Amino acid sequence: MPATPSSDRQVSGATIELDVVTKSYPGQSRPAVDGLSLHIPAGEIVMFVGPSGCGKTTSLKMLNRLIDPTSGRIVVDGEDITTKDPDQLRRKIGYVIQGGSLFPHLTVAQNIGLVPGLLKWDKTRTRERVDELLDLVGLAPATYRHRYPKELSGGQQQRVGVARGLAADPPVILMDEPFGAVDPITRQRLQDELLSIQEELHKTIVCVTHDIDEAIKLGDRILILREGAQIAQYDTPEVILAAPANEFVEDFVGSGSTLKQLSLARVGDLELQQVATARVGDRVAEVRRQHAESRNPWLLVLDERQRPLGWTRLDRLDGDAVRRPDTSRLTTIDRRATLNDALDSMLAATEGMAVVTGRRDEYQGAVTFDAVTTHIRSVAAGREEEPV
Numbered sequence: 001m002p003a004t005p006s007s008d009r010q011v012s013g014a015t016i017e018l019d020v021v022t023k024s025y026p027g028q029s030r031p032a033v034d035g036l037s038l039h040i041p042a043g044e045i046v047m048f049v050g051p052s053g054c055g056k057t058t059s060l061k062m063l064n065r066l067i068d069p070t071s072g073r074i075v076v077d078g079e080d081i082t083t084k085d086p087d088q089l090r091r092k093i094g095y096v097i098q099g100g101s102l103f104p105h106l107t108v109a110q111n112i113g114l115v116p117g118l119l120k121w122d123k124t125r126t127r128e129r130v131d132e133l134l135d136l137v138g139l140a141p142a143t144y145r146h147r148y149p150k151e152l153s154g155g156q157q158q159r160v161g162v163a164r165g166l167a168a169d170p171p172v173i174l175m176d177e178p179f180g181a182v183d184p185i186t187r188q189r190l191q192d193e194l195l196s197i198q199e200e201l202h203k204t205i206v207c208v209t210h211d212i213d214e215a216i217k218l219g220d221r222i223l224i225l226r227e228g229a230q231i232a233q234y235d236t237p238e239v240i241l242a243a244p245a246n247e248f249v250e251d252f253v254g255s256g257s258t259l260k261q262l263s264l265a266r267v268g269d270l271e272l273q274q275v276a277t278a279r280v281g282d283r284v285a286e287v288r289r290q291h292a293e294s295r296n297p298w299l300l301v302l303d304e305r306q307r308p309l310g311w312t313r314l315d316r317l318d319g320d321a322v323r324r325p326d327t328s329r330l331t332t333i334d335r336r337a338t339l340n341d342a343l344d345s346m347l348a349a350t351e352g353m354a355v356v357t358g359r360r361d362e363y364q365g366a367v368t369f370d371a372v373t374t375h376i377r378s379v380a381a382g383r384e385e386e387p388v
């Protein structure tokens, strides 16, 4: 389930208020955004969706004044931003776009450190921040900080783009189709990472997507727009799926809304199985003694930060200490992944079992293909019994 905001949650995001905001482009007969009023609560992820040309990107870009509204007011954290210096404003609002849009002649560290540099942070603080962010987006700092964008995969570039958006710890982050340019499995991982980062940081994130499944997975709320940025519905994914406000929303969300419920159910909602684990370097004799009763011959080897490395057989352990295992057969799923994502990943898994990871990729448990399919059947059955 998307995180439910609660009063004990430490929110570092800011509230955003749009008050009858209109944008008319010269030469267009109708405004691209026609009187949009919207309240975006601090610390939430709000997804903008709607058909092509309905005004999503225009609405988003007005929030950091990449586009100035023709009329109306936009208030961020109590301050009317239409009167603020756009450069200063943009340093307080992170911006992440498709592909990461990194500067090709700058290293990863220099790309991430751009805004801290503009804010005149000293070198040590910037360096520490860059490493912290690389870690947060799942890239080992020592390996990646000195690389150039062309030496990274598409998914890695996108991760660096997210890190750059977060660099100066802005309360608000705007994202425009951030994961549009990567393959489905990488997209799923990046989405999981964003949810994981948000669990730690509680920013206000406004994200444009054309993918309703992505909106359901990531959004605390979804804004469904029609032409002229007219609001068709603005609500939580659960409400939009269960009670679409009108035919437009129904059509937009599409058929198979039972299937879409699977984007609401998360791997973390399943009961996880605990498997035998040991860390690299643990004494073999001790590990054998600990798991003497285990009926499963497999041992999951973790690194020093509790991150799964791979499977090894308990009965084939030799030498004094547990060694690094073969990592090729390990399938991991983030606990924030949807059941749809889990199925996709597990179809490729040979063991019929995937290791579930949580915050900072730490081991949490394991889930079997059967457990996922059983849960899916129960979700589907539950939906069918609900009154229409």
Ligand SMILES: Nc1ncnc2c1ncn2[C@@H]1O[C@H](COP(=O)(O)OP(=O)(O)OP(=O)(O)O)[C@@H](O)[C@H]1O
Pocket: 025, 026, 028, 032, 050, 051, 052, 053, 054, 055, 056, 057, 058, 059, 210
């Ligand atoms: N610079 C511009 N000059 C004139 N018209 C524009 C400009 N930018 C956008 N428009 C028009 O404004 C409307 C809204 O565009 P916008 O890019 O905000 O839509 P969108 O919902 O983000 O679309 P998409 O999903 O295709 O990216 C469209 O009709 C578009 O043609």
